[in-house]
Amino acid sequence: MKLDGMSMDLEKTNMEKLRAIFPECFSEGKLDIDKLLSLCGEYIDNDFEKYKFEWKGKSESLRLAQKRSTGTLRPCKEESVNFDDTNNIYIEGDNLEVLKLLQTAYYNKIKMIYIDPPYNTGNDFVYEDDFADPMARYKEITQQSTKSNPETMGRFHTNWLNMMYPRLRLAANLLRDDGVIFISIGNNELANLKKTCDEVFGEENCVGTISRMMKSGGNKGQYFSPNMENILVYAKKLTELEYFREPLSDDTIKTYNHIEKEGARKGEYFAIKGLCQPGLGIRPNQRYWIEAPDGTFLIPRGKNFPSIIEDGEKILPTDEDTCWKWTPERYFEEKAKGNIYFHKSTSATALVDENGETAKWNVFNKIWLSDREKEGRVPVDIITKWENRISSIELKDLGIPFDFAKPVDLIKYLITIVQNTHDAIILDFFSGSATTAHAVMQLNAEDGGNRRFICVQLPELCDEKSEAYKAGYKNICEIGKERIRRAGKKILEENTQVKLGDEEKKPLDVGFKVFKLDTSNLKIWDNTPIADAQIDLFYKRMNDMIDSIKDDRTDIDVVYEVMLKMGVPLDIPVTYTDINDKIAYVVGDMLLLICLADNITAEDIEKMADFAPAKIVCAEQGFTDDSALSNAHYILKDKEIELKLV
Numbered sequence: 001m002k003l004d005g006m007s008m009d010l011e012k013t014n015m016e017k018l019r020a021i022f023p024e025c026f027s028e029g030k031l032d033i034d035k036l037l038s039l040c041g042e043y044i045d046n047d048f049e050k051y052k053f054e055w056k057g058k059s060e061s062l063r064l065a066q067k068r069s070t071g072t073l074r075p076c077k078e079e080s081v082n083f084d085d086t087n088n089i090y091i092e093g094d095n096l097e098v099l100k101l102l103q104t105a106y107y108n109k110i111k112m113i114y115i116d117p118p119y120n121t122g123n124d125f126v127y128e129d130d131f132a133d134p135m136a137r138y139k140e141i142t143q144q145s146t147k148s149n150p151e152t153m154g155r156f157h158t159n160w161l162n163m164m165y166p167r168l169r170l171a172a173n174l175l176r177d178d179g180v181i182f183i184s185i186g187n188n189e190l191a192n193l194k195k196t197c198d199e200v201f202g203e204e205n206c207v208g209t210i211s212r213m214m215k216s217g218g219n220k221g222q223y224f225s226p227n228m229e230n231i232l233v234y235a236k237k238l239t240e241l242e243y244f245r246e247p248l249s250d251d252t253i254k255t256y257n258h259i260e261k262e263g264a265r266k267g268e269y270f271a272i273k274g275l276c277q278p279g280l281g282i283r284p285n286q287r288y289w290i291e292a293p294d295g296t297f298l299i300p301r302g303k304n305f306p307s308i309i310e311d312g313e314k315i316l317p318t319d320e321d322t323c324w325k326w327t328p329e330r331y332f333e334e335k336a337k338g339n340i341y342f343h344k345s346t347s348a349t350a351l352v353d354e355n356g357e358t359a360k361w362n363v364f365n366k367i368w369l370s371d372r373e374k375e376g377r378v379p380v381d382i383i384t385k386w387e388n389r390i391s392s393i394e395l396k397d398l399g400i401p402f403d404f405a406k407p408v409d410l411i412k413y414l415i416t417i418v419q420n421t422h423d424a425i426i427l428d429f430f431s432g433s434a435t436t437a438h439a440v441m442q443l444n445a446e447d448g449g450n451r452r453f454i455c456v457q458l459p460e461l462c463d464e465k466s467e468a469y470k471a472g473y474k475n476i477c478e479i480g481k482e483r484i485r486r487a488g489k490k491i492l493e494e495n496t497q498v499k500l501g502d503e504e505k506k507p508l509d510v511g512f513k514v515f516k517l518d519t520s521n522l523k524i525w526d527n528t529p530i531a532d533a534q535i536d537l538f539y540k541r542m543n544d545m546i547d548s549i550k551d552d553r554t555d556i557d558v559v560y561e562v563m564l565k566m567g568v569p570l571d572i573p574v575t576y577t578d579i580n581d582k583i584a585y586v587v588g589d590m591l592l593l594i595c596l597a598d599n600i601t602a603e604d605i606e607k608m609a610d611f612a613p614a615k616i617v618c619a620e621q622g623f624t625d626d627s628a629l630s631n632a633h634y635i636l637k638d639k640e641i642e643l644k645l646v
Helices: 010-021 033-039 058-066 095-106 134-141 156-174 190-201 250-254 328-336 369-375 389-397 408-417 435-447 476-494 532-544 555-565 602-610 626-638
Strands: 071-075 089-092 110-115 175-185 206-213 228-235 269-274 297-300 340-352 358-368 425-428 452-457 513-519 574-579 582-587 592-595 615-618 642-645
Touching: 010 058, 058 095, 058 156, 071 095, 071 555, 089 476, 095 156, 095 452, 095 513, 095 555, 110 156, 110 408, 156 175, 156 190, 175 190, 175 206, 190 206, 190 228, 269 340, 269 369, 297 358, 328 340, 358 369, 389 408, 408 435, 425 435, 435 452, 435 476, 452 476, 555 574, 555 582, 555 592, 574 602, 592 602, 602 615, 602 626, 626 642
Parallel strands: 089 452, 089 513, 110 175, 110 425, 425 452, 592 615, 615 642
Antiparallel strands: 071 513, 175 228, 206 228, 269 358, 297 340, 340 358, 574 582, 582 592
């Protein structure tokens, strides 16, 4: 099979999924949508007055999302840090095309996405997509300044929706089933974004909306000073998403000031909570004697007492009696686990002993710090910390002048409340100044995590009047990459001391691989019509296709394109070996063996097969002749190794 230089065919993939589940809905290769709907209990009627969310260009933008990309991502080692060892990715390019290119390798693999897209205030940049040739459009906009989207254009909301809709469609494919996306947005497009996300992710997968204080005070605005913005939160599948929990605060941790002195949890910290709580009310089966360590008995105050004084002996309470918070069965169960704490006290006024006098003991249940730390606490849906002004200070500390970023601690917080992110991939495809990358590295340094980031940013030109431009940064990508370099260096300097037990851990990853969006390394046939008199042009095109790889591309460019389009993530290590004086690239633990050399013989293929890779990739024109290519197919078929050609 020969690679065609195209991204994942999403339409074909979706059709194959439907065909596998509903084969009866296909006739002569076409999907019968009426039959599909009827099988799902949706019967066609003539009522067209249905609730819809529509705008001009919606169908075109959906086609654009599913239109296969002719691009690739070319590695740029000179702008990277620790290219060969890092698992972090920074991609410079139009995020629409990049998201298409990531489909095969990262489909259903991203745990969390955070994006801070343009808020459509009328002045911020709006991506102008070309439905006909996105890659050609990308080449143009990299040479242009940023665009505004003033309300006077007439399609103020439409332009913004046509930009967001296809990108969210593609992003949804990348999320794991237990994945989640956070989207920062202002009030201008909040309603439209909510409707768009309801359609893309499903209303049932809406987690909620966080209100965030972006600044305090101020005297702008006509009716209210705008101090708040929003973060929309959607799950890929809400039934698969674990509940959000935030870490305990230092003040809360300080309340766990008891240390277990014996038993299986010896040395652990715990807090205590009284087994008798005011205001519990009448609770049948929850008024009974409890035996204290010295053999005396305790019971909450009241008028009625069990006639037999025995541990667990109960009586039905009346309006004049108070109760324990647990039944006797629950109490004995927790006691057996070591979760009951007795404390000698002169102030246990809520309890009496068997003589009706104030008890000399109080009884509590233990709340273990380690359990609470695992459980965390439920976060609230308003964030009043980490105003935007903090981000300017953070960048200033790194020597980078830039005013439009989110604070690092905000992104760290969002990552932290999502469970099971310690080894996860975090994606930001409106990366800006790379706050998300900074947050991921900083959080890994703090809690020992192994999170990886993928940041995508259009090389949007900086305003020539801006401080960033004056400081030498020509586009936003230059700011983002330099920020990661400086932040990574600073994080390493602040974490030089190796703690006990850290010796076996992987070194902190503050590197990143840089990739840049470009047209495919593989030549694509030019099917522009040719006049009868232009026969020489036809022969020229034929000759140009003899070598399938473009002249100005390197082997490593092709290696990463092959990886990407064969579903191998970009952070998988690439090494090389010598096979009969020919360079072969080894991807991962023999996932792929790629040889782009000339004069490949059957003997070379035999030698490659000895490495037992899953697949071997060669340039079709690299074989010495057709016989060598045919023999390669037979040799590898016998060894159950797949041969791919470029």
